[in-house]
């Protein structure tokens with residue numbers, strides 16, 4: 001009898017079930033070689049020549065991310081930023097790109113500077129509105145629409161299927177930074193996107209001990225081949241040990257994300273009625289403007305990330321963050337330990353983030369401990 005295709009959670013737990021052919025080991029060795037033997041007749045029949053383009057330790061994490069995203073191929077990178085920039089470096093010079101106003105701040109800043117230097121033309125729009133996106137794309141000139149959903153750190157929701165249609169009608173590619181959703185909650189390629197990007201530093205690895213990024217393509221088309229050449233040419237590759245750690249982290253992706261989502265939902269509901277909290281930004285709350293869309297587009301939860309706005313302004317927010325004991329005051333997200341951050345301090349001048357906002361990355365601790373710590377800190 002034919003078995004069902006395994007659920008992605010099964011694929012992740014077993015890292016696709018790859019077995020080392022020589023030894024039968026259920027964990028593959030880390031490949032450290034930077035160079036590979038040529039055949040006597042000068043060919044590279046085994047397919048690898050030099051470690052900047054080819055590292056056998058990338059195969060399994062790339063294959064797993066491809067399977068989880070429902071894509072055709074993936075590449076891992078030295079960081080999420082390296083993965084994202086590989087997309088922009090693969091565009092023709094002077095291309096027009098449309099970006100969200102609410103997005104990961106380092107990339108917003110980098111693309112602003114890159115456009116300012118004349119490498120491309122970038123327009124930033126409110127991507128919760130498909131009308132705003134439709135008005136911003138320039139048929140024939142726009143080569144890329146970049147979306148991020150839920151968007152860091154306001155957790156606004158972009159309609160991926162709607163954005164894909166608008167991008168494609170204009171002749172552009174839709175790339176989605178799906179870091180906050182992870183493949184557990186959203187599969188952008190299945191919804192019509194062309195490329196999905198992750199800061200694998202966050203949920204994919206999940207243990208705050210690897211900086212990594214990934215891109216996954218819906219099709220191995222010409223643009224993807226340019227991205228493959230960009231990774232090798234720009235050289236922002238992951239190390240073999242980091243690839244191994246990333247794969248190890250991905251084996252527990254599903255239980256980590258499922259628990260973080262459940263706890264985040266509880267925390268959001270509890271803080272929504274807290275007297276010291278002005279507003280809770282979390283797509284799992286019915287009052288969130290993107291709630292209905294998120295309920296359609298995300299499955300199994302609304303993510304482990306939320307932000308709160310503290311009554312009393314910036315000083316009150318920073319003071320509350322100073323009083324936590326279980327939560328750790330640190331940037332980053334998607335790890336097993338819960339983190340709290342006064343986001344405007346990190347983003348600096350020009351950030352659209354309100355000064356009273358604290359960003360919460362919910363880990364896998366006991367949710368009662370997390371809630372009690374926050375309630376004490378808020379006073």
Ligand SMILES: *Cc1c(COP(=O)(O)O)cnc(C)c1O
Pocket residue numbers: 079080081082104107148152177179180198199200201202211212213333
């Ligand atoms: C962290 C992050 C990035 C950048 O990834 P790095 O691995 O830190 O380079 C990009 N997008 C989002 C949404 C992130 O949270």
